[in-house]
Amino acid sequence: AQSVAQPEDQVNVAEGNPLTVKCTYSVSGNPYLFWYVQYPNRGLQFLLKYITGDNLVKGSYGFEAEFNKSQTSFHLKKPSALVSDSALYFCAVRDETGGFKTIFGAGTRLFVKA
Amino acid sequence: SAVISQKPSRDICQRGTSLTIQCQVDSQVTMMFWYRQQPGQSLTLIATANQGSEATYESGFVIDKFPISRPNLTFSTLTVSNMSPEDSSIYLCSVIDSPGLAKEQFFGPGTRLTVL
Numbered sequence: 001a002q003s004v005a006q007p008e009d010q011v012n013v014a015e016g017n018p019l020t021v022k023c024t025y026s027v028s029g030n031p032y033l034f035w036y037v038q039y040p041n042r043g044l045q046f047l048l049k050y051i052t053g054d055n056l057v058k059g060s061y062g063f064e065a066e067f068n069k070s071q072t073s074f075h076l077k078k079p080s081a082l083v084s085d086s087a088l089y090f091c092a093v094r095d096e097t098g099g100f101k102t103i104f105g106a107g108t109r110l111f112v113k114a
Numbered sequence: 115s116a117v118i119s120q121k122p123s124r125d126i127c128q129r130g131t132s133l134t135i136q137c138q139v140d141s142q143v144t145m146m147f148w149y150r151q152q153p154g155q156s157l158t159l160i161a162t163a164n165q166g167s168e169a170t171y172e173s174g175f176v177i178d179k180f181p182i183s184r185p186n187l188t189f190s191t192l193t194v195s196n197m198s199p200e201d202s203s204i205y206l207c208s209v210i211d212s213p214g215l216a217k218e219q220f221f222g223p224g225t226r227l228t229v230l
Contacts, residue, residue, distance in 0.1 A: 032215050043118075043206070044157075044221040051216040088154065094215055100145055102219065104157045 002027050004093050006105035013081045014113050021076040021108045023091030027098075033074040034092040034102070035065055044090065050074060061085070081112045116141055116211045118222035126228045127197055134193045135225045137207030142187035144213050148180070149206040151224070157206065163190040197229045 003026045013019045025031055035047040048059025055067045065076045074091060091105040117140040127133050137146065146163040161169040161182055169182035184190040194201050207222040 034218055036219075036221075043223045044208075044219075046115075046218040046220070049216065049218055090156065096215065100162070100210060100215065101159065106156045107154070109154070 002093055002095060002098050002101075002103045004091050004103050004105040006089075006091055006108045008108050009106075010109045010111065012111045012113065015083050016080050019078050019081045019085070019110065019112070021089050021091075021110060023074045023076065023105060025072055025074060025091070025093045027093055027095040029095040029097045031072075031074075032094040033065075033067065034094075035059065035063070035074075035076050036090045036092060036104075037061075038088040038090065038107075040087070047076070047089075081110075083112045083114050086110055086112045116143055116209050116220045118207055118209060118220055120205075120207055120222040120225050122225060123223065124226040124228075126230060128230055129198055131197055132193055132195045133197065133227060134191050135205055135207075135227075137190045137192070137222055139188045139209055141211065143209040143211045145210040146184060146190045147208040147219070148182060148190070148192045149208060151204045151206055153204060160192070160205075163192075194227065197227075199229045202227055202229045 005024045033050040036044045038044045050057050050067045058064045063078050088107050090107050092102050094102045119138045121136045148160040149157040151157050159172050160175045161171040163169050163182050163184040165184045181193045204224045204226050206224045208219045210217045
């Protein structure tokens with residue numbers, strides 16, 4: 001069975017500092033991993049995905065994520081946080097055994113302080 | 115990327131009534147999904163809307179309570195029937211625009227439902 005864990009309910013970071021939002025997963029087959037962001041009073045937006053290839057994937061708004069197969073992790077990162085990055089972030093996973101069913105993590109709220 | 119609109123954006127309903135939520139996509143899409151989200155919390159998949167056939171429901175969700183239609187490749191409706199306050203939530207329409215497990219999902223803006 002597929003599962004996703006986001007161990008932190010909330011992450012606080014100062015503007016200009018690097019940020020990391022953690023995600024670990026469990027799947028039966030090869031993982032397809034995604035990050036989505038939800039800004040206040042807005043719908044979810046796709047940020048980036050890992051399918052295969054380079055372990056470091058780059059996405060929208062300067063975000064990147066590092067896939068680590070041995071640790072079954074897919075942490076979201078950004079070198080320099082902006083106040084406008086404050087939002088709710090969801091990690092999601094899919095694999096061949098689950099078809100198109102996507103499992104979403106509980107979400108991590110990111111607060112970037114000026 | 116697909117652009118998705120939902121109607122209504124929000125509604126306040128009385129217990130025992132039903133509400134139909136519409137999802138319109140600006141292009142033909144392979145798959146459409148309906149999710150429920152409590153504000154600030156994760157997404158729960160209600161069902162996959164299949165074009166031309168019955169929807170596929172997740173555990174805990176049944177067709178009598180959440181009937182779904184998908185008459186074509188750009189449109190779907192979700193009805194929340196015989197509502198109770200526990201149905202108060204945000205309902206999201208989501209699509210995958212072309213075949214492939216690697217394809218990301220696009221989401222509508224959501225319908226915020228309050229049941230009194």
